[in-house]
Amino acid sequence: MMIETKPRVLIDLNNLTEGEKVEMRKLGILSEDNQIGDYKYPEIHYERPPIEKFAVHAPHTINEAYNYEKPSSFSRALKMNFGDTKVVLISGTASVNEEGKPEHIGDFKAQLWRTYCNITNLLKAEDMTWHDVVRTTNYLRDIERDYAEFNKIRTTFYSWLGLDPLPAATGIQARLCWETLLVEIEAIAVCTQK
Numbered sequence: 001m002m003i004e005t006k007p008r009v010l011i012d013l014n015n016l017t018e019g020e021k022v023e024m025r026k027l028g029i030l031s032e033d034n035q036i037g038d039y040k041y042p043e044i045h046y047e048r049p050p051i052e053k054f055a056v057h058a059p060h061t062i063n064e065a066y067n068y069e070k071p072s073s074f075s076r077a078l079k080m081n082f083g084d085t086k087v088v089l090i091s092g093t094a095s096v097n098e099e100g101k102p103e104h105i106g107d108f109k110a111q112l113w114r115t116y117c118n119i120t121n122l123l124k125a126e127d128m129t130w131h132d133v134v135r136t137t138n139y140l141r142d143i144e145r146d147y148a149e150f151n152k153i154r155t156t157f158y159s160w161l162g163l164d165p166l167p168a169a170t171g172i173q174a175r176l177c178w179e180t181l182l183v184e185i186e187a188i189a190v191c192t193q194k
Contacts, residue, residue, distance in 0.1 A: 143173035
C-alpha cells in the first residue's frame with residue numbers, strides 16, 4: 001500500500017533548467033509533461049517504519065520557519081525517542097523573534113543572547129535544559145571580528161549555568177540566510193525519559 005501526499009509547490013515549473021528537469025525526473029518528482037506528481041511513500045517503510053519524529057515548538061519566543069514572509073522548510077527542532085532516551089535536534093537558531101523578524105540588527109552581542117534565549121525555550125518545550133546539550137555548531141558571519149566576544153559570552157553563559165562537562169562544539173564562519181543575522185547556533189540535546 002502506498003501513501004500519497006500533495007506537494008506544496010513554490011518553484012516556477014515554467015522556468016526549470018534542463019538540468020533541473022533531468023534530476024527531478026530521476027527522483028520521480030517531475031513527469032515527462034513537467035508536472036509535479038503525488039509523492040508515493042516507499043514500500044520499505046511498511047516493513048521498517050521510519051523513526052517517529054515530533055516537531056518542537058516555542059511560539060512565545062520564536063516563530064515557525066514555515067510562517068516566514070518567504071517560507072522556509074525546516075522544523076525549529078525535532079524530538080526522537082529511543083526507548084528511555086530522548087534526543088532533540090535543534091536547527092540553526094538565530095536572533096529571530098516570535099513574529100519571525102530579526103532582533104538586534106547590527107548588535108552581535110545582543111543577537112547571541114537572543115539566540116541563547118530561543119534555544120533555551122526550545123529546550124524548555126521538551127522539559128530539557130542546557131545541561132542536556134551535548135553538541136553545538138556555532139556559525140558566525142565574521143569569525144575574525146566576533147569570535148572573541150562570542151567566546152566571552154558563551155563562557156559566561158555556560159559558567160552561569162554551571163555546565164560541566166561543556167558541550168562539544170564547532171565554530172564556523174558562514175554567510176547566514178539573512179544579511180541581518182550575525183550568529184546562528186545548532187544544538188543536540190539528549191536526556192533520559194521521565
